[in-house]
Amino acid sequence: MTHPRLDHDALRGALETAGLRPTPQRLAVYDQLAAMDHHPTAEEVFRAVRPRSPRISLATVYKALEALVAVGAVDRLGAESAAGPARYDARGDRHYHFRCLRTGTIHDLPTQYDPRLIEQLDPGLADDLRDRGFQVTGYRLELLGYRLPGRDEPGSPGSGRDA
Amino acid sequence: MTHPRLDHDALRGALETAGLRPTPQRLAVYDQLAAMDHHPTAEEVFRAVRPRSPRISLATVYKALEALVAVGAVDRLGAESAAGPARYDARGDRHYHFRCLRTGTIHDLPTQYDPRLIEQLDPGLADDLRDRGFQVTGYRLELLGYRLPGRDEPGSPGSGRDA
DNA sequence: ATCGATGCAAAGCGTTTGCAGGGGT
DNA sequence: ACCCCTGCAAACGCTTTGCATCGAT
Numbered sequence: 001m002t003h004p005r006l007d008h009d010a011l012r013g014a015l016e017t018a019g020l021r022p023t024p025q026r027l028a029v030y031d032q033l034a035a036m037d038h039h040p041t042a043e044e045v046f047r048a049v050r051p052r053s054p055r056i057s058l059a060t061v062y063k064a065l066e067a068l069v070a071v072g073a074v075d076r077l078g079a080e081s082a083a084g085p086a087r088y089d090a091r092g093d094r095h096y097h098f099r100c101l102r103t104g105t106i107h108d109l110p111t112q113y114d115p116r117l118i119e120q121l122d123p124g125l126a127d128d129l130r131d132r133g134f135q136v137t138g139y140r141l142e143l144l145g146y147r148l149p150g151r152d153e154p155g156s157p158g159s160g161r162d163a
Numbered sequence: 164m165t166h167p168r169l170d171h172d173a174l175r176g177a178l179e180t181a182g183l184r185p186t187p188q189r190l191a192v193y194d195q196l197a198a199m200d201h202h203p204t205a206e207e208v209f210r211a212v213r214p215r216s217p218r219i220s221l222a223t224v225y226k227a228l229e230a231l232v233a234v235g236a237v238d239r240l241g242a243e244s245a246a247g248p249a250r251y252d253a254r255g256d257r258h259y260h261f262r263c264l265r266t267g268t269i270h271d272l273p274t275q276y277d278p279r280l281i282e283q284l285d286p287g288l289a290d291d292l293r294d295r296g297f298q299v300t301g302y303r304l305e306l307l308g309y310r311l312p313g314r315d316e317p318g319s320p321g322s323g324r325d326a
Numbered sequence: 327a328t329c330g331a332t333g334c335a336a337a338g339c340g341t342t343t344g345c346a347g348g349g350g351t
Numbered sequence: 352a353c354c355c356c357t358g359c360a361a362a363c364g365c366t367t368t369g370c371a372t373c374g375a376t
Contacts, residue, residue: 021375023331042366057333062366080241085365098297107297111285118306122274126306133311134261134270140305143281143289148296184350184355205341220358225341248340 005034005092006073014071028053029064030073034090039077039097039106041085077106080144094138100147109143117141168197168255169236177234191216192227193236197253202240202260202269204248240269243307263310272306280304 006014011030012022020026032049033040040048046061065088068074075089077097084104094113097106118125118139126136169177174193175185183189195212196203203211209224228251231237238252240260247267257276260269281288281302289299 019330021330023374025332055333059334059367060332063331066367076243078241078243079365080239098292098299100297101300109285109288109292111288114284117284121277121280122272125272125274129261129272129306129308134263134306134308135311136261136306136308137264138307140303140307142303143292143297143299144301144303145292145297145299148298182355186349186356188357218358222342222359223357226356229342242340 005090006030011073014073015067018067018071020067020071023064025053025056025060026064026067028056029061030068030090033065033068033074033088034092039087039089039108041087043085045088079104096141096143098143098145098147101144102146105147107147168253169193174236177236178230181230181234183230183234186227188216188219188223189227189230191219192224193231193253196228196231196237196251197255202250202252202271204250206248208251242267259304259306261306261308261310264307265309265312268310270310
């Protein structure tokens with residue numbers, strides 16, 4: 001349990017509202033993603049979900065993730081280095097990320113998401129952009145840097161102030 | 164001229180300091196990128212630079228962009244939708260971006276870059292992260308949304324307050 | 327019976343790499 | 352002479368797509 005997440009009923013409802021079926025594969029992919037304590041790639045989700053859903057295919061995982069992104073249950077974090085795969089986040093709440101430029105791994109920040117950050121940074125910017133044809137729907141803030149080697153995939157990252 | 168950029172001597176120096184040669188192809192790629200009023204893909208740079216450097220190959224454009232990124236003269240903006248190519252920015256100054264989730268195009272924001280934004284958002288965060296093995300080297304802030312159709316590649320985006 | 331979803335394989339796209347040839351120091 | 356770079360083509364990794372089958376209404 002790293003972040004609040006949707007229960008099955010809410011997820012079913014979200015999918016059905018969008019005209020998508022709440023299939024076992026989609027629910028399994030979501031559950032698996034929500035249960036993982038990092039932000040995995042599609043391949044990692046595939047491997048992790050196979051015990052629960054042994055006949056699932058990688059293509060179905062991609063399609064399930066796409067459906068979950070479409071209904072807003074999952075956030076896709078594009079690769080920064082072109083040589084790497086995208087990562088997925090079963091966001092329950094919005095939050096910021098730290099991205100390791102060496103490994104491509106993404107870590108949650110403890111900092112609380114501030115919906116008014118843009119307004120504080122530049123008052124009137126969103127209105128200004130809207131008048132000029134840019135509809136702003138959100139923002140993404142990432143710290144970039146390097147995580148020390150040997151600390152990836154630690155056993156107990158939960159100490160300290162990580163969210 | 165959209166942003167301050169390095170002149171040839173500075174760029175030569177930056178490349179040579181890094182042990183890289185200031186070849187005509189690399190200089191041409193940089194010049195072309197700096198002259199473009201948007202943030203093009205490698206393919207767009209390739210097509211645009213061909214008149215100046217007719218025998219250049221797409222692979223060389225990729226390699227040149229990689230070298231320019233390595234010396235800090237160019238910023239690579241990873242694709243958000245996995246189905247799209249990365250984009251490149253001949254950054255002279257740091258700045259923020261708006262990313263269109265429909266077309267993948269990236270636009271500069273007029274807002275001035277604030278190096279203390281992270282410290283203001285969460286005082287002590289960077290120090291805290293450093294103590295826990297995360298070395299923060301910078302941050303990236305992007306507004307996400309949709310640009311109205313028919314306004315891409317406009318003839319005169321320079322009016323208004325765009326940077 | 328209909329219509330979307332799955333699973334497999336194959337294709338697709340952006341990017342990188344291997345390597346022979348070339349050019350500057 | 353050395354070493355890096357270029358340009359071509361082939362390979363690569365990640366993601367999507369075509370299509371026959373499946374499953375739920």
